[in-house]
Amino acid sequence: MFCPRCGANQSEDQKFCKLCGANLFAVRQAVDTRETNEKFDWSKTWVAEMFLSAEENKKRKAEIERQRGITPEIKRYNEIKAGVITASSGLALAIVLLVLMEGIVLGGRVSADAAEILSRIWVAGVIPIFVGIALIINGAFVSKKMLEERRKSQQDQNVLPDGAEPRALHSGDTNEFIPSNFSVTEETTKHLRSSDRN
Numbered sequence: 199m200f201c202p203r204c205g206a207n208q209s210e211d212q213k214f215c216k217l218c219g220a221n222l223f224a225v226r227q228a229v230d231t232r233e234t235n236e237k238f239d240w241s242k243t244w245v246a247e248m249f250l251s252a253e254e255n256k257k258r259k260a261e262i263e264r265q266r267g268i269t270p271e272i273k274r275y276n277e278i279k280a281g282v283i284t285a286s287s288g289l290a291l292a293i294v295l296l297v298l299m300e301g302i303v304l305g306g307r308v309s310a311d312a313a314e315i316l317s318r319i320w321v322a323g324v325i326p327i328f329v330g331i332a333l334i335i336n337g338a339f340v341s342k343k344m345l346e347e348r349r350k351s352q353q354d355q356n357v358l359p360d361g362a363e364p365r366a367l368h369s370g371d372t373n374e375f376i377p378s379n380f381s382v383t384e385e386t387t388k389h390l391r392s393s394d395r396n
Contacts, residue, residue: 208222284327285327289327
């Protein structure tokens with residue numbers, strides 16, 4: 199048998215590991231009494247997640263975001279940040295392609311048709327620039343309006359009818375506590391006096 203804590207090889211009759219002192223007897227008992235007829239639960243695997251409906255998947259994603267503390271405001275800022283990063287990457291790609299292709303064309307070993315194509319490859323960097331700008335616009339304007347509408351609808355739901363008071367817990371009343379009849383030190387001093395006489 200191998201010790202589960204340190205991995206040292208031990209004989210079967212030892213109760214404790216020679217190296218680390220782990221209780222091998224308890225390990226043997228746990229291994230011997232393990233249930234072998236335990237059924238496999240498919241609902242706890244990735245297969246179950248694959249068959250979730252779109253609505254269930256959306257609920258699960260929202261719950262995970264809520265547990266992580268990802269609010270709609272944070273999502274909005276992340277979208278704007280992603281837009282800035284994407285647009286900056288597209289601009290950098292366009293500049294690199296422009297400089298690189300101009301260098302190849304000016305090298306002189308390229309035909310006129312190929313030079314014309316190479317001088318326009320930098321346009322590939324425009325696509326991420328437009329994607330980044332779209333993300334920034336969506337995060338700055340569209341998501342902001344959606345957040346404002348959500349807040350307004352939540353406020354409308356929280357508005358109380360005329361004359362209704364908001365639900366609240368009453369303040370704590372310390373008079374509700376039952377006073378104790380004894381003290382921790384009350385009886386101990388009696389015993390100390392009696393031990394002095396002996």
